[in-house]
Amino acid sequence: MSTILVTGGAGYIGSHVVQQLSERGERVVVLDNLVSGFADAVRGAELVVGNVGDQALVSRLLTEHKVDAVMHFAAHTVVPESVRDPLKYYGNNTCNTRNLLACCVEAGVDRFIFSSTAAVYGTPAGGVADEDTPLQPINPYGSSKLMSEMMLRDLGTAGAMRYVILRYFNVAGCDPLGRIGQSTPNATLLLKVACEHAVGKRPGLAIFGTDYDTPDGTGIRDYIHVEDLAAAHLRALDHLRTDGESLTLNCGYGHGYSVREVIDTVRRVSGAALQVTEQPRRAGDPPMLIARADRLRQRLGWTPRHDDLEFIVRTALAWERHLAARDAAR
Ligand SMILES: NC(=O)c1ccc[n+]([C@@H]2O[C@H](COP(=O)([O-])OP(=O)(O)OC[C@H]3O[C@@H](n4cnc5c(N)ncnc54)[C@H](O)[C@@H]3O)[C@@H](O)[C@H]2O)c1
Numbered sequence: 001m002s003t004i005l006v007t008g009g010a011g012y013i014g015s016h017v018v019q020q021l022s023e024r025g026e027r028v029v030v031l032d033n034l035v036s037g038f039a040d041a042v043r044g045a046e047l048v049v050g051n052v053g054d055q056a057l058v059s060r061l062l063t064e065h066k067v068d069a070v071m072h073f074a075a076h077t078v079v080p081e082s083v084r085d086p087l088k089y090y091g092n093n094t095c096n097t098r099n100l101l102a103c104c105v106e107a108g109v110d111r112f113i114f115s116s117t118a119a120v121y122g123t124p125a126g127g128v129a130d131e132d133t134p135l136q137p138i139n140p141y142g143s144s145k146l147m148s149e150m151m152l153r154d155l156g157t158a159g160a161m162r163y164v165i166l167r168y169f170n171v172a173g174c175d176p177l178g179r180i181g182q183s184t185p186n187a188t189l190l191l192k193v194a195c196e197h198a199v200g201k202r203p204g205l206a207i208f209g210t211d212y213d214t215p216d217g218t219g220i221r222d223y224i225h226v227e228d229l230a231a232a233h234l235r236a237l238d239h240l241r242t243d244g245e246s247l248t249l250n251c252g253y254g255h256g257y258s259v260r261e262v263i264d265t266v267r268r269v270s271g272a273a274l275q276v277t278e279q280p281r282r283a284g285d286p287p288m289l290i291a292r293a294d295r296l297r298q299r300l301g302w303t304p305r306h307d308d309l310e311f312i313v314r315t316a317l318a319w320e321r322h323l324a325a326r327d328a329a330r
């Protein structure tokens with residue numbers, strides 16, 4: 001039986017994908033250096049603690065485990081940090097991806113699923129991006145991911161790789177059964193920050209920008225539940241295993257919510273009286289970023305199961321309560 005190598009499988013999104021893979025009976029090996037991941041998030045798979053840029057280690061894993069496909073989540077992901085320290089991002093997200101790809105080519109592993117991002121589009125005209133929208137990242141994080149996309153495209157042209165590039169929009173929510181979740185320390189993402197405040201972990205919450213040209217003046221994003229996103233990865237794997245061609249696909253629901261709508265939903269679901277301040281725009285934030293996501297449905301037969309902001313918030317909040325109870329017990 002062949003194995004899937006999942007890099008970054010101890011992280012937020014990777015751990016949800018690993019859980020779905022193992023529930024389906026797939027054999028999985030996770031490679032993660034735990035810089036932002038957690039060993040106990042890896043369920044149903046072997047965890048190897050190591051760096052994805054370590055070519056000797058990766059080559060050994062590919063052959064010893066008879067790997068037939070790679071899912072590559074390992075990355076640094078904090079946009080403002082990428083602006084302050086770009087080489088950290090080019091090093092981990094681009095150079096390490098290059099090393100991983102070199103190992104795959106050498107070992108003849110030619111199925112690759114890559115975690116890309118809506119950040120490759122930058123600030124698309126009209127706030128809606130399809131896969132052919134010009135790629136104009138406005139921060140090093142987005143550029144570091146785009147460079148990885150380019151390597152994959154060129155390997156595809158050279159006949160050395162078939163790939164599915166998944167461009168995630170705003171990923172949120174957690175395992176509805178509460179077994180794993182988003183534990184990222186020092187989180188900056190709106191939904192996580194709002195849930196942390198709702199459970200008392202933060203004293204307040206800021207809205208960054210109330211003067212955007214949007215109906216309520218705040219930024220609009222396309223929030224996709226992590227379980228739906230994980231399901232898209234399993235479909236991408238099936239596509240490559242049945243000799244499907246290389247694809248680049250947006251992952252979102254095709255509609256969005258404003259910052260105020262997200263905060264109102266967290267307030268309603270949690271019952272907490274949130275302390276919200278209004279602050280100036282955060283540098284580099286587009287007013288609106290929504291996926292045109294028809295291609296994902298058409299090409300992989302994917303249909304969302306959790307396209308419901310309240311459900312997303314309920315699952316995120318349940319995980320935050322779990323973390324708060326665990327911390328209180330320590
Ligand atoms: N969260 C989002 O909304 C979002 C949106 C778009 C794209 N993405 C992409 O999805 C992927 C997963 O993101 P996440 O939100 O789960 O982040 P995360 O930080 O929870 O997960 C990343 C994982 O990669 C590991 N890692 C990092 N560098 C490594 C290295 N050199 N070697 C081995 N392991 C390493 C970390 O320890 C962590 O477990 C990333 O590639 C990210 O760019 C995330």
Ligand SMILES: O=c1ccn([C@@H]2O[C@H](COP(=O)(O)OP(=O)(O)O[C@H]3O[C@H](CO)[C@@H](O)[C@H](O)[C@H]3O)[C@@H](O)[C@H]2O)c(=O)[nH]1
Pocket residue numbers: 077078079117118119168169170171188189190191193205206207208209218219220221259282285289
């Ligand atoms: O405390 C906060 C945090 C965020 N926001 C706003 O909320 C929206 C969403 O912000 P955030 O949750 O930080 O996500 P994005 O900045 O949209 O970026 C995320 O989503 C991208 C894909 O769209 C990914 O590529 C990035 O990795 C990921 O950080 C934006 O309008 C922010 O200005 C606030 O008002 N207050």
